[in-house]
Amino acid sequence: MPRLHAQPYDITFNGFYFESLEDYTEKANHNHNDYGGPVEEYEIQFIDGDHIDCDLAKAWGINQANIRKYFEACESWDDHEKIVFIVAVGEAGYSFDPDSASPSDFDVEIYRVDSLKELAEQFVAEGLFGDIPEHLANYIDMDAIANDLAMDYTETEVAGERLIYRVA
Structure with a gap:
C-alpha cells in the first residue's frame, strides 16, 4: 500500500x-x-x-x-x-x-520491449510482413523498419521498465 x-x-x-x-x-x-x-x-x-x-x-x-x-x-x-x-x-x-476511471476506457497497445528495433524484430518474427524466405531474412533492414515504426509507436518507461506503446 x-x-x-x-x-x-x-x-x-x-x-x-x-x-x-x-x-x-x-x-x-x-x-x-x-x-x-x-x-x-x-x-x-x-x-x-x-x-x-x-x-x-x-x-x-x-x-x-x-x-x-x-x-x-x-x-x-x-x-x-x-x-x-x-x-x-x-x-x-x-x-x-x-x-469512473477504468483501464478498459483507453485504447492503448503496449509492448514489453526495450527498443523500436526489438519491436521490429518481433513483428518480423510474428509474420507481420508475411513469410520471409530464410535466404532473404538477413537482408531485412530492422533499423529501417524501426524508423518507420517510430511514426506510430512511442518509447517510454513505467516503473523502471522500458515499454513501447501505440495509441490505437
Whole structure:
C-alpha cells in the first residue's frame, strides 16, 4: 500500500502521513492550527510504495478530492491495468473521470520491449510482413523498419521498465 503525505497549504498547520483513506480522514479531522481552526486544503504527496503506484499517482494527479479512487485503483488493478492507465493518461494525454476511471476506457497497445528495433524484430518474427524466405531474412533492414515504426509507436518507461506503446 502506498504511503502518502498530506501537506497543508497553510503553514500554521502540520502535515501527516497516511496509508489509507480511513487513515487520511481520521488525521485530517483532527488536524487543527494553533488557534483551533481546521485545515481546509492539502497537497497530497506520494512518499513511499511500489514504483508502479508512484507512477500511477503522478498520472492520476492525486489530490484530496480523488485519493479514494486512487487507493481503490492501487488495490484492485493489476500491474498491466496500471501501466495502461499510466501510459494513456500520463504519456498520451488522455483525460479521465476519477470517479469512473477504468483501464478498459483507453485504447492503448503496449509492448514489453526495450527498443523500436526489438519491436521490429518481433513483428518480423510474428509474420507481420508475411513469410520471409530464410535466404532473404538477413537482408531485412530492422533499423529501417524501426524508423518507420517510430511514426506510430512511442518509447517510454513505467516503473523502471522500458515499454513501447501505440495509441490505437
